[in-house]
Amino acid sequence: MTTAETRSATTPARHANRFVVARVDEIPPGDRRIVDVGGRQVGVYNVGGRFYAMLNRCPHLAGPLCEGQVVNAVESSVPGDVRLEESRTYVTCPWHNWEFDVETGQSYWNPRLRARPLPVGVEGGAEIEAAVQRGEIDRLPGPYQAEMVPVSVESDYVVLSLRPARGGNR
Amino acid sequence: MTAPFTARLKGTTRDALWSGPVVDCDVHATPPSLEALFPYTDPVWVQGAQERGWKGPIGEAHAYPPGAPTTARDEWRPEGRPPASSIELLRQHVLDPWRVDAALVNTAYGVDSLRHPDWAPALARAVNDWLIAEWLDRDPRLVGSMVVPARDPAAAAAEIERIGSHPRIVQVTMPVRSERLYGQRVFWPIYEAMTRHDLVMGLSWGGTTEDAPSPTGYASWYAEEYAAEIQLYGAQMTSMIYEGIFQKFPGMRVTMLESGFAWVPTWSWSINKKWKGLRREIPWVDRLPTEIIRDHFRFSIAPADLGPAAHARKIIEWLGSEDLLLFATDYPHLHTDDLAAVLEVMPESMRPKVMAESARQWYRLDKALS
Numbered sequence: 001m002t003t004a005e006t007r008s009a010t011t012p013a014r015h016a017n018r019f020v021v022a023r024v025d026e027i028p029p030g031d032r033r034i035v036d037v038g039g040r041q042v043g044v045y046n047v048g049g050r051f052y053a054m055l056n057r058c059p060h061l062a063g064p065l066c067e068g069q070v071v072n073a074v075e076s077s078v079p080g081d082v083r084l085e086e087s088r089t090y091v092t093c094p095w096h097n098w099e100f101d102v103e104t105g106q107s108y109w110n111p112r113l114r115a116r117p118l119p120v121g122v123e124g125g126a127e128i129e130a131a132v133q134r135g136e137i138d139r140l141p142g143p144y145q146a147e148m149v150p151v152s153v154e155s156d157y158v159v160l161s162l163r164p165a166r167g168g169n170r
Numbered sequence: 171m172t173a174p175f176t177a178r179l180k181g182t183t184r185d186a187l188w189s190g191p192v193v194d195c196d197v198h199a200t201p202p203s204l205e206a207l208f209p210y211t212d213p214v215w216v217q218g219a220q221e222r223g224w225k226g227p228i229g230e231a232h233a234y235p236p237g238a239p240t241t242a243r244d245e246w247r248p249e250g251r252p253p254a255s256s257i258e259l260l261r262q263h264v265l266d267p268w269r270v271d272a273a274l275v276n277t278a279y280g281v282d283s284l285r286h287p288d289w290a291p292a293l294a295r296a297v298n299d300w301l302i303a304e305w306l307d308r309d310p311r312l313v314g315s316m317v318v319p320a321r322d323p324a325a326a327a328a329e330i331e332r333i334g335s336h337p338r339i340v341q342v343t344m345p346v347r348s349e350r351l352y353g354q355r356v357f358w359p360i361y362e363a364m365t366r367h368d369l370v371m372g373l374s375w376g377g378t379t380e381d382a383p384s385p386t387g388y389a390s391w392y393a394e395e396y397a398a399e400i401q402l403y404g405a406q407m408t409s410m411i412y413e414g415i416f417q418k419f420p421g422m423r424v425t426m427l428e429s430g431f432a433w434v435p436t437w438s439w440s441i442n443k444k445w446k447g448l449r450r451e452i453p454w455v456d457r458l459p460t461e462i463i464r465d466h467f468r469f470s471i472a473p474a475d476l477g478p479a480a481h482a483r484k485i486i487e488w489l490g491s492e493d494l495l496l497f498a499t500d501y502p503h504l505h506t507d508d509l510a511a512v513l514e515v516m517p518e519s520m521r522p523k524v525m526a527e528s529a530r531q532w533y534r535l536d537k538a539l540s
Contacts, residue, residue: 076453079355079414097447109446109458 017162020139024122024156034066035140044120044158045070045102047089052102053160054091055116063095065115119161128157176509177499178243179267187510191526194273196427196470196498197264199305201279202255210299215292227280246502253502257308264501265311271526272535275305276315276343276374283378290319291329298333306338313538315341315372321349327359334367340533341370346402347377353413365421370533373406375399375428403429404437414454416466423532424467428500431469432476435488438463464491468532472500474507482515492520496529
Protein backbone atom coordinates (compact mmCIF):
# COMPACT_ATOMS: atom_id res chain seq x y z
CA MET A 1 0.00 0.00 0.00
CA THR A 2 2.98 2.30 0.60
CA THR A 3 4.50 4.05 -2.38
CA ALA A 4 7.77 2.34 -1.57
CA GLU A 5 6.28 -1.05 -2.41
CA THR A 6 5.25 -0.06 -5.90
CA ARG A 7 8.53 1.57 -6.90
CA SER A 8 11.39 -0.31 -8.40
CA ALA A 9 14.07 -0.40 -5.81
CA THR A 10 16.74 0.66 -8.28
CA THR A 11 14.68 3.58 -9.50
CA PRO A 12 14.83 6.07 -6.71
CA ALA A 13 11.90 8.19 -5.71
CA ARG A 14 11.75 11.34 -7.77
CA HIS A 15 12.91 13.56 -4.95
CA ALA A 16 14.73 11.14 -2.69
CA ASN A 17 18.46 11.62 -2.50
CA ARG A 18 19.12 9.45 0.54
CA PHE A 19 19.23 5.70 0.36
CA VAL A 20 19.41 2.79 2.73
CA VAL A 21 22.21 0.67 1.29
CA ALA A 22 22.72 -2.05 3.90
CA ARG A 23 22.25 -3.15 7.41
CA VAL A 24 25.26 -2.14 9.52
CA ASP A 25 26.28 -5.75 10.19
CA GLU A 26 26.37 -6.50 6.46
CA ILE A 27 29.48 -4.37 5.97
CA PRO A 28 31.81 -5.31 8.82
CA PRO A 29 34.96 -3.28 9.58
CA GLY A 30 37.54 -3.67 6.79
CA ASP A 31 34.84 -4.61 4.29
CA ARG A 32 33.25 -2.71 1.44
CA ARG A 33 30.23 -3.01 -0.74
CA ILE A 34 29.64 -1.51 -4.14
CA VAL A 35 25.98 -0.55 -4.59
CA ASP A 36 24.01 0.69 -7.55
CA VAL A 37 22.03 3.81 -6.81
CA GLY A 38 19.87 4.70 -9.75
CA GLY A 39 22.55 3.63 -12.19
CA ARG A 40 25.38 5.21 -10.28
CA GLN A 41 27.83 2.88 -8.61
CA VAL A 42 28.99 3.81 -5.15
CA GLY A 43 31.54 2.05 -2.93
CA VAL A 44 30.56 2.01 0.73
CA TYR A 45 33.46 1.31 3.10
CA ASN A 46 33.60 0.38 6.74
CA VAL A 47 36.97 1.55 7.98
CA GLY A 48 37.44 0.74 11.65
CA GLY A 49 33.72 1.08 12.36
CA ARG A 50 33.27 4.35 10.45
CA PHE A 51 31.49 4.40 7.13
CA TYR A 52 32.72 6.17 4.02
CA ALA A 53 31.32 6.24 0.52
CA MET A 54 32.88 7.08 -2.79
CA LEU A 55 31.69 7.19 -6.36
CA ASN A 56 33.04 4.13 -8.17
CA ARG A 57 34.73 6.26 -10.75
CA CYS A 58 38.39 7.24 -10.72
CA PRO A 59 38.91 10.93 -11.57
CA HIS A 60 41.95 9.93 -13.61
CA LEU A 61 40.49 7.77 -16.40
CA ALA A 62 37.13 6.79 -14.92
CA GLY A 63 38.34 3.37 -13.77
CA PRO A 64 36.28 1.32 -11.29
CA LEU A 65 37.97 2.97 -8.32
CA CYS A 66 36.12 1.09 -5.60
CA GLU A 67 37.21 -2.29 -6.94
CA GLY A 68 40.78 -1.48 -5.95
CA GLN A 69 42.58 -2.23 -2.73
CA VAL A 70 41.98 -0.41 0.52
CA VAL A 71 45.31 0.43 2.12
CA ASN A 72 46.75 2.60 4.84
CA ALA A 73 49.03 5.50 4.09
CA VAL A 74 52.76 4.76 3.99
CA GLU A 75 54.79 7.65 5.31
CA SER A 76 58.47 8.40 5.20
CA SER A 77 60.81 11.34 5.54
CA VAL A 78 64.00 9.67 4.32
CA PRO A 79 64.84 6.28 2.79
CA GLY A 80 64.94 3.61 5.45
CA ASP A 81 62.25 5.29 7.50
CA VAL A 82 58.95 3.71 6.45
CA ARG A 83 55.82 3.78 8.60
CA LEU A 84 52.26 2.59 8.10
CA GLU A 85 49.94 5.43 9.06
CA GLU A 86 46.80 3.58 10.10
CA SER A 87 44.84 6.73 10.78
CA ARG A 88 44.77 7.45 7.05
CA THR A 89 43.16 5.11 4.55
CA TYR A 90 43.45 5.18 0.79
CA VAL A 91 41.35 3.60 -1.90
CA THR A 92 43.59 2.61 -4.80
CA CYS A 93 42.30 2.46 -8.34
CA PRO A 94 42.79 -1.00 -9.88
CA TRP A 95 43.85 0.53 -13.19
CA HIS A 96 46.90 2.60 -12.17
CA ASN A 97 47.13 2.13 -8.40
CA TRP A 98 46.68 5.84 -7.71
CA GLU A 99 45.73 6.45 -4.08
CA PHE A 100 42.72 8.48 -2.97
CA ASP A 101 41.95 9.38 0.61
CA VAL A 102 38.79 7.49 1.54
CA GLU A 103 37.62 10.44 3.61
CA THR A 104 38.26 13.42 1.31
CA GLY A 105 38.70 11.76 -2.08
CA GLN A 106 41.97 13.62 -2.46
CA SER A 107 44.71 12.10 -4.56
CA TYR A 108 47.97 11.50 -2.75
CA TRP A 109 50.27 12.82 -5.44
CA ASN A 110 48.10 15.55 -6.89
CA PRO A 111 45.96 17.20 -4.19
CA ARG A 112 43.94 19.02 -6.88
CA LEU A 113 42.69 15.71 -8.18
CA ARG A 114 39.74 14.31 -6.25
CA ALA A 115 37.64 11.20 -6.30
CA ARG A 116 34.05 11.88 -5.33
CA PRO A 117 33.29 11.09 -1.69
CA LEU A 118 29.64 10.95 -0.66
CA PRO A 119 28.17 11.43 2.79
CA VAL A 120 27.19 8.22 4.46
CA GLY A 121 26.10 7.52 8.00
CA VAL A 122 24.43 5.11 10.34
CA GLU A 123 20.87 5.76 11.32
CA GLY A 124 18.43 4.03 13.59
CA GLY A 125 15.84 1.69 12.14
CA ALA A 126 12.79 3.54 13.50
CA GLU A 127 13.81 6.88 12.03
CA ILE A 128 14.57 5.19 8.74
CA GLU A 129 11.15 3.61 8.63
CA ALA A 130 9.52 6.95 9.28
CA ALA A 131 11.58 8.70 6.61
CA VAL A 132 10.80 5.97 4.10
CA GLN A 133 7.11 6.38 4.85
CA ARG A 134 7.40 10.10 4.17
CA GLY A 135 9.14 9.38 0.83
CA GLU A 136 12.31 11.15 1.93
CA ILE A 137 14.47 8.11 1.72
CA ASP A 138 14.67 5.12 -0.56
CA ARG A 139 15.91 1.60 -0.18
CA LEU A 140 18.15 -0.53 -2.33
CA PRO A 141 17.45 -4.25 -2.71
CA GLY A 142 18.82 -6.29 0.11
CA PRO A 143 17.89 -8.73 2.84
CA TYR A 144 17.19 -5.85 5.21
CA GLN A 145 14.10 -5.00 3.22
CA ALA A 146 12.17 -7.71 4.94
CA GLU A 147 12.78 -5.98 8.19
CA MET A 148 11.52 -2.69 6.89
CA VAL A 149 7.95 -3.90 7.00
CA PRO A 150 7.52 -4.46 10.73
CA VAL A 151 6.86 -1.33 12.71
CA SER A 152 9.39 -2.26 15.29
CA VAL A 153 12.90 -2.27 13.87
CA GLU A 154 15.97 -2.79 15.95
CA SER A 155 18.81 -2.77 13.44
CA ASP A 156 20.76 0.32 12.42
CA TYR A 157 21.14 1.08 8.74
CA VAL A 158 23.85 2.49 6.52
CA VAL A 159 22.33 5.49 4.78
CA LEU A 160 23.94 7.07 1.75
CA SER A 161 23.26 10.59 0.55
CA LEU A 162 23.78 11.67 -3.03
CA ARG A 163 24.18 15.30 -2.05
CA PRO A 164 27.78 16.35 -2.79
CA ALA A 165 30.05 16.19 0.25
CA ARG A 166 31.32 19.68 -0.41
CA GLY A 167 29.35 22.51 -2.00
CA GLY A 168 29.48 21.16 -5.51
CA ASN A 169 33.26 21.22 -5.42
CA ARG A 170 34.77 18.19 -7.04
CA MET B 171 73.45 29.42 -42.43
CA THR B 172 75.98 28.94 -39.68
CA ALA B 173 79.18 26.94 -39.74
CA PRO B 174 79.00 23.52 -38.16
CA PHE B 175 81.14 22.33 -35.23
CA THR B 176 81.18 25.76 -33.64
CA ALA B 177 82.84 24.69 -30.37
CA ARG B 178 86.18 25.36 -32.08
CA LEU B 179 84.92 28.76 -33.31
CA LYS B 180 85.99 28.02 -36.84
CA GLY B 181 84.04 29.86 -39.49
CA THR B 182 82.34 32.04 -36.88
CA THR B 183 83.22 34.32 -34.00
CA ARG B 184 82.47 34.11 -30.36
CA ASP B 185 80.40 37.33 -30.51
CA ALA B 186 78.46 36.11 -33.50
CA LEU B 187 77.36 33.16 -31.36
CA TRP B 188 76.87 34.93 -28.08
CA SER B 189 77.90 38.39 -26.91
CA GLY B 190 77.19 37.92 -23.18
CA PRO B 191 79.26 36.19 -20.52
CA VAL B 192 80.33 32.57 -20.99
CA VAL B 193 80.90 29.82 -18.45
CA ASP B 194 82.14 26.56 -19.93
CA CYS B 195 81.12 23.84 -17.50
CA ASP B 196 83.02 21.00 -19.12
CA VAL B 197 86.61 21.21 -20.32
CA HIS B 198 89.00 18.35 -19.76
CA ALA B 199 92.48 18.21 -18.34
CA THR B 200 94.43 15.03 -18.98
CA PRO B 201 97.64 14.15 -17.15
CA PRO B 202 100.18 13.96 -19.98
CA SER B 203 101.66 10.83 -18.42
CA LEU B 204 101.76 8.92 -15.17
CA GLU B 205 105.23 10.44 -14.60
CA ALA B 206 103.73 13.93 -14.66
CA LEU B 207 101.83 12.93 -11.52
CA PHE B 208 104.92 11.63 -9.68
CA PRO B 209 105.69 14.98 -7.99
CA TYR B 210 102.23 14.71 -6.42
CA THR B 211 102.35 10.99 -5.67
CA ASP B 212 103.39 9.27 -2.46
CA PRO B 213 106.86 7.78 -3.21
CA VAL B 214 105.70 4.29 -2.36
CA TRP B 215 103.35 4.39 -5.34
CA VAL B 216 105.90 6.08 -7.59
CA GLN B 217 108.21 3.16 -6.95
CA GLY B 218 105.30 0.75 -7.12
CA ALA B 219 104.52 1.93 -10.64
CA GLN B 220 108.16 1.85 -11.70
CA GLU B 221 108.71 -1.64 -10.31
CA ARG B 222 105.74 -2.98 -12.20
CA GLY B 223 106.22 -0.91 -15.31
CA TRP B 224 102.65 0.39 -14.89
CA LYS B 225 101.96 3.30 -17.20
CA GLY B 226 98.67 4.51 -15.81
CA PRO B 227 94.99 3.62 -15.85
CA ILE B 228 93.87 1.53 -18.76
CA GLY B 229 91.20 4.10 -19.53
CA GLU B 230 93.83 6.54 -20.72
CA ALA B 231 95.12 4.21 -23.38
CA HIS B 232 91.89 4.47 -25.30
CA ALA B 233 90.56 7.81 -24.14
CA TYR B 234 92.12 9.54 -27.12
CA PRO B 235 93.14 6.87 -29.62
CA PRO B 236 94.86 8.63 -32.49
CA GLY B 237 92.68 8.59 -35.56
CA ALA B 238 89.43 8.03 -33.68
CA PRO B 239 87.47 11.10 -34.70
CA THR B 240 85.04 11.07 -31.78
CA THR B 241 87.65 11.46 -29.07
CA ALA B 242 89.39 14.74 -29.94
CA ARG B 243 89.20 17.28 -32.71
CA ASP B 244 92.18 17.09 -35.04
CA GLU B 245 93.12 20.71 -34.41
CA TRP B 246 92.94 20.09 -30.67
CA ARG B 247 95.29 17.10 -30.90
CA PRO B 248 98.86 18.25 -30.15
CA GLU B 249 102.03 16.50 -31.35
CA GLY B 250 103.68 14.18 -28.89
CA ARG B 251 101.29 14.49 -25.97
CA PRO B 252 97.67 13.73 -25.21
CA PRO B 253 94.97 16.26 -26.06
CA ALA B 254 93.93 18.64 -23.27
CA SER B 255 97.14 17.96 -21.39
CA SER B 256 98.39 21.52 -20.89
CA ILE B 257 96.94 24.73 -19.65
CA GLU B 258 98.55 26.65 -22.51
CA LEU B 259 96.58 24.57 -24.99
CA LEU B 260 93.36 25.10 -23.02
CA ARG B 261 93.93 28.86 -23.07
CA GLN B 262 94.70 28.85 -26.76
CA HIS B 263 91.84 26.56 -27.75
CA VAL B 264 89.01 27.60 -25.43
CA LEU B 265 89.62 30.13 -22.66
CA ASP B 266 90.85 32.97 -24.84
CA PRO B 267 88.81 32.57 -28.04
CA TRP B 268 85.62 32.02 -26.04
CA ARG B 269 86.63 34.77 -23.54
CA VAL B 270 85.22 32.61 -20.78
CA ASP B 271 84.49 34.06 -17.38
CA ALA B 272 85.01 30.64 -15.92
CA ALA B 273 85.64 27.09 -17.02
CA LEU B 274 85.16 23.92 -15.03
CA VAL B 275 88.05 21.52 -15.52
CA ASN B 276 87.19 17.82 -15.39
CA THR B 277 90.11 15.47 -15.26
CA ALA B 278 89.61 12.48 -17.49
CA TYR B 279 91.68 9.94 -15.59
CA GLY B 280 90.38 6.53 -14.69
CA VAL B 281 91.40 6.28 -11.05
CA ASP B 282 88.42 4.00 -10.56
CA SER B 283 90.00 1.42 -12.86
CA LEU B 284 92.43 0.57 -10.06
CA ARG B 285 90.90 -1.82 -7.57
CA HIS B 286 93.83 -1.52 -5.20
CA PRO B 287 92.46 -0.17 -1.89
CA ASP B 288 95.55 1.99 -1.20
CA TRP B 289 96.84 2.77 -4.64
CA ALA B 290 93.54 4.00 -6.10
CA PRO B 291 93.07 6.65 -3.37
CA ALA B 292 96.77 7.58 -3.74
CA LEU B 293 96.30 8.06 -7.47
CA ALA B 294 93.20 10.19 -6.84
CA ARG B 295 95.18 12.36 -4.42
CA ALA B 296 97.94 12.78 -6.99
CA VAL B 297 95.50 13.75 -9.76
CA ASN B 298 93.72 16.27 -7.54
CA ASP B 299 96.92 17.88 -6.28
CA TRP B 300 98.20 18.05 -9.87
CA LEU B 301 94.90 19.63 -10.97
CA ILE B 302 95.12 22.28 -8.28
CA ALA B 303 98.81 23.07 -8.73
CA GLU B 304 99.09 22.96 -12.51
CA TRP B 305 95.68 24.22 -13.55
CA LEU B 306 93.58 25.93 -10.91
CA ASP B 307 96.47 27.81 -9.31
CA ARG B 308 97.66 29.00 -12.71
CA ASP B 309 94.55 30.60 -14.13
CA PRO B 310 92.00 32.66 -12.20
CA ARG B 311 89.22 31.55 -14.57
CA LEU B 312 89.42 27.88 -13.65
CA VAL B 313 87.49 25.85 -11.14
CA GLY B 314 87.94 22.12 -10.82
CA SER B 315 86.20 18.79 -10.50
CA MET B 316 88.07 16.41 -8.22
CA VAL B 317 88.37 12.69 -8.85
CA VAL B 318 87.68 10.02 -6.25
CA PRO B 319 88.15 6.26 -6.06
CA ALA B 320 84.42 5.96 -6.72
CA ARG B 321 84.09 2.21 -6.16
CA ASP B 322 85.37 2.65 -2.59
CA PRO B 323 82.94 5.06 -0.88
CA ALA B 324 84.89 5.34 2.37
CA ALA B 325 88.09 6.21 0.53
CA ALA B 326 86.20 8.57 -1.78
CA ALA B 327 84.68 10.36 1.20
CA ALA B 328 88.12 10.65 2.80
CA GLU B 329 89.50 12.29 -0.34
CA ILE B 330 86.58 14.74 -0.41
CA GLU B 331 87.35 15.46 3.22
CA ARG B 332 90.99 16.09 2.38
CA ILE B 333 90.56 18.42 -0.60
CA GLY B 334 86.87 19.26 -0.90
CA SER B 335 87.10 22.53 0.97
CA HIS B 336 89.60 23.97 -1.51
CA PRO B 337 87.83 27.11 -2.72
CA ARG B 338 88.29 26.23 -6.41
CA ILE B 339 87.08 22.65 -6.13
CA VAL B 340 83.37 22.81 -6.96
CA GLN B 341 82.56 19.29 -8.15
CA VAL B 342 83.31 15.60 -7.65
CA THR B 343 83.56 13.52 -10.82
CA MET B 344 81.81 10.16 -10.74
CA PRO B 345 81.94 7.93 -13.82
CA VAL B 346 78.52 7.05 -15.18
CA ARG B 347 79.52 3.41 -15.55
CA SER B 348 79.63 1.77 -12.18
CA GLU B 349 79.29 -1.66 -10.64
CA ARG B 350 76.29 -0.51 -8.64
CA LEU B 351 73.67 2.16 -9.16
CA TYR B 352 74.52 5.42 -7.48
CA GLY B 353 71.28 5.84 -5.57
CA GLN B 354 72.20 2.87 -3.37
CA ARG B 355 72.99 3.48 0.25
CA VAL B 356 76.53 2.17 -0.01
CA PHE B 357 77.38 5.49 -1.71
CA TRP B 358 75.89 7.71 0.98
CA PRO B 359 79.25 8.47 2.65
CA ILE B 360 80.32 10.11 -0.61
CA TYR B 361 77.18 12.25 -0.73
CA GLU B 362 77.45 13.13 2.92
CA ALA B 363 80.98 14.46 2.36
CA MET B 364 80.02 16.07 -0.96
CA THR B 365 77.08 18.01 0.44
CA ARG B 366 78.94 18.99 3.59
CA HIS B 367 81.46 20.72 1.32
CA ASP B 368 78.69 22.06 -0.92
CA LEU B 369 80.11 20.23 -3.95
CA VAL B 370 78.24 19.15 -7.07
CA MET B 371 78.37 15.56 -8.30
CA GLY B 372 79.56 15.56 -11.91
CA LEU B 373 78.25 12.40 -13.51
CA SER B 374 80.65 11.95 -16.34
CA TRP B 375 80.91 9.84 -19.45
CA GLY B 376 83.05 6.79 -18.90
CA GLY B 377 83.98 4.48 -16.13
CA THR B 378 85.97 1.35 -16.20
CA THR B 379 85.87 -1.06 -19.08
CA GLU B 380 84.94 -3.96 -16.84
CA ASP B 381 81.65 -2.29 -15.92
CA ALA B 382 79.19 -2.96 -18.69
CA PRO B 383 78.28 0.04 -20.85
CA SER B 384 74.62 -0.84 -20.82
CA PRO B 385 72.30 -2.07 -18.11
CA THR B 386 72.01 -5.37 -19.95
CA GLY B 387 75.64 -6.09 -20.59
CA TYR B 388 78.32 -5.60 -23.18
CA ALA B 389 78.06 -4.19 -26.65
CA SER B 390 79.70 -5.86 -29.64
CA TRP B 391 80.85 -2.78 -31.53
CA TYR B 392 82.38 0.54 -30.66
CA ALA B 393 79.47 2.34 -32.30
CA GLU B 394 77.07 0.37 -30.14
CA GLU B 395 79.04 1.02 -26.97
CA TYR B 396 79.33 4.72 -27.79
CA ALA B 397 75.55 4.94 -28.13
CA ALA B 398 74.76 2.61 -25.22
CA GLU B 399 76.30 4.76 -22.53
CA ILE B 400 73.46 7.29 -22.75
CA GLN B 401 71.19 4.72 -21.13
CA LEU B 402 73.37 4.71 -18.03
CA TYR B 403 72.61 8.34 -17.32
CA GLY B 404 68.92 7.55 -17.24
CA ALA B 405 69.48 4.49 -15.06
CA GLN B 406 71.65 6.45 -12.62
CA MET B 407 69.21 9.38 -12.53
CA THR B 408 66.29 7.04 -11.81
CA SER B 409 68.26 5.26 -9.10
CA MET B 410 69.26 8.50 -7.40
CA ILE B 411 65.69 9.84 -7.47
CA TYR B 412 63.87 6.67 -6.46
CA GLU B 413 66.38 5.68 -3.77
CA GLY B 414 65.73 9.02 -2.12
CA ILE B 415 69.16 10.63 -1.94
CA PHE B 416 67.62 14.06 -2.50
CA GLN B 417 65.49 13.62 0.61
CA LYS B 418 68.47 12.26 2.54
CA PHE B 419 70.79 14.98 1.20
CA PRO B 420 68.62 17.96 0.24
CA GLY B 421 71.68 19.96 -0.79
CA MET B 422 72.76 17.34 -3.33
CA ARG B 423 73.24 18.64 -6.88
CA VAL B 424 74.12 16.54 -9.91
CA THR B 425 75.43 17.70 -13.26
CA MET B 426 75.07 15.26 -16.12
CA LEU B 427 78.13 15.75 -18.28
CA GLU B 428 78.20 14.54 -21.89
CA SER B 429 74.84 12.88 -21.37
CA GLY B 430 72.86 14.79 -23.95
CA PHE B 431 69.45 15.92 -22.75
CA ALA B 432 66.97 15.23 -25.55
CA TRP B 433 66.00 12.04 -23.71
CA VAL B 434 65.26 13.79 -20.43
CA PRO B 435 61.64 14.88 -21.02
CA THR B 436 60.40 11.46 -22.10
CA TRP B 437 62.44 9.61 -19.49
CA SER B 438 61.17 11.88 -16.74
CA TRP B 439 57.56 11.52 -17.91
CA SER B 440 58.04 7.80 -17.62
CA ILE B 441 59.46 7.87 -14.09
CA ASN B 442 56.76 10.36 -13.11
CA LYS B 443 54.15 7.92 -14.29
CA LYS B 444 55.66 4.94 -12.51
CA TRP B 445 55.94 6.95 -9.31
CA LYS B 446 52.26 7.95 -9.35
CA GLY B 447 51.17 4.33 -9.12
CA LEU B 448 54.10 2.70 -7.30
CA ARG B 449 55.21 5.40 -4.90
CA ARG B 450 54.04 3.41 -1.87
CA GLU B 451 57.20 1.34 -2.27
CA ILE B 452 59.40 4.46 -2.20
CA PRO B 453 57.34 6.79 -0.03
CA TRP B 454 60.27 9.13 0.69
CA VAL B 455 59.90 10.37 -2.91
CA ASP B 456 57.53 13.12 -1.92
CA ARG B 457 57.02 14.84 -5.25
CA LEU B 458 57.07 14.24 -8.97
CA PRO B 459 60.45 13.12 -10.30
CA THR B 460 60.35 15.99 -12.81
CA GLU B 461 60.28 18.42 -9.89
CA ILE B 462 63.23 16.65 -8.29
CA ILE B 463 65.10 16.83 -11.59
CA ARG B 464 64.50 20.58 -11.79
CA ASP B 465 65.82 21.10 -8.29
CA HIS B 466 68.74 18.69 -8.32
CA PHE B 467 69.97 18.05 -11.88
CA ARG B 468 71.64 20.05 -14.61
CA PHE B 469 72.73 18.89 -18.06
CA SER B 470 75.66 20.06 -20.14
CA ILE B 471 74.77 20.89 -23.73
CA ALA B 472 77.71 19.02 -25.27
CA PRO B 473 76.63 16.87 -26.94
CA ALA B 474 73.22 18.33 -27.71
CA ASP B 475 71.94 15.62 -30.09
CA LEU B 476 68.77 17.57 -30.74
CA GLY B 477 67.63 16.63 -34.23
CA PRO B 478 65.70 18.98 -36.54
CA ALA B 479 65.04 22.48 -35.22
CA ALA B 480 61.27 22.01 -34.95
CA HIS B 481 61.83 18.91 -32.82
CA ALA B 482 64.58 20.59 -30.82
CA ARG B 483 62.25 23.46 -29.94
CA LYS B 484 59.75 20.95 -28.60
CA ILE B 485 62.41 19.18 -26.56
CA ILE B 486 63.55 22.45 -24.98
CA GLU B 487 59.92 23.30 -24.22
CA TRP B 488 59.30 19.81 -22.78
CA LEU B 489 62.15 20.25 -20.31
CA GLY B 490 59.68 22.55 -18.58
CA SER B 491 62.37 24.83 -17.19
CA GLU B 492 64.87 27.30 -18.58
CA ASP B 493 67.35 26.48 -15.83
CA LEU B 494 68.42 22.93 -16.63
CA LEU B 495 71.05 23.38 -19.33
CA LEU B 496 74.67 24.46 -18.97
CA PHE B 497 76.92 25.53 -21.80
CA ALA B 498 79.97 23.35 -22.44
CA THR B 499 82.48 22.79 -25.20
CA ASP B 500 83.54 19.41 -23.80
CA TYR B 501 87.05 20.34 -24.93
CA PRO B 502 88.85 18.49 -26.55
CA HIS B 503 86.10 16.07 -27.63
CA LEU B 504 84.47 16.30 -30.97
CA HIS B 505 80.75 16.85 -30.99
CA THR B 506 79.15 17.77 -34.25
CA ASP B 507 76.65 20.18 -32.77
CA ASP B 508 76.10 23.59 -34.28
CA LEU B 509 75.98 25.74 -31.15
CA ALA B 510 74.35 28.59 -33.04
CA ALA B 511 71.53 26.24 -33.94
CA VAL B 512 71.26 25.00 -30.36
CA LEU B 513 70.97 28.58 -29.05
CA GLU B 514 68.55 29.44 -31.83
CA VAL B 515 65.92 26.95 -30.67
CA MET B 516 65.95 28.31 -27.11
CA PRO B 517 63.72 31.16 -25.98
CA GLU B 518 65.74 34.36 -25.78
CA SER B 519 65.29 34.55 -22.01
CA MET B 520 66.92 31.14 -21.65
CA ARG B 521 70.17 31.89 -23.48
CA PRO B 522 71.98 33.95 -20.80
CA LYS B 523 71.09 31.28 -18.25
CA VAL B 524 72.51 28.52 -20.39
CA MET B 525 75.63 30.44 -21.39
CA ALA B 526 76.66 31.55 -17.89
CA GLU B 527 74.08 32.38 -15.24
CA SER B 528 72.89 28.89 -14.35
CA ALA B 529 76.42 27.51 -13.97
CA ARG B 530 77.43 30.56 -11.95
CA GLN B 531 74.64 29.88 -9.52
CA TRP B 532 74.83 26.07 -9.56
CA TYR B 533 78.58 25.98 -8.84
CA ARG B 534 78.59 29.06 -6.53
CA LEU B 535 81.20 30.53 -8.86
CA ASP B 536 81.10 34.00 -7.38
CA LYS B 537 82.34 32.51 -4.13
CA ALA B 538 84.79 30.06 -5.74
CA LEU B 539 86.45 32.68 -7.92
CA SER B 540 86.46 35.57 -5.46
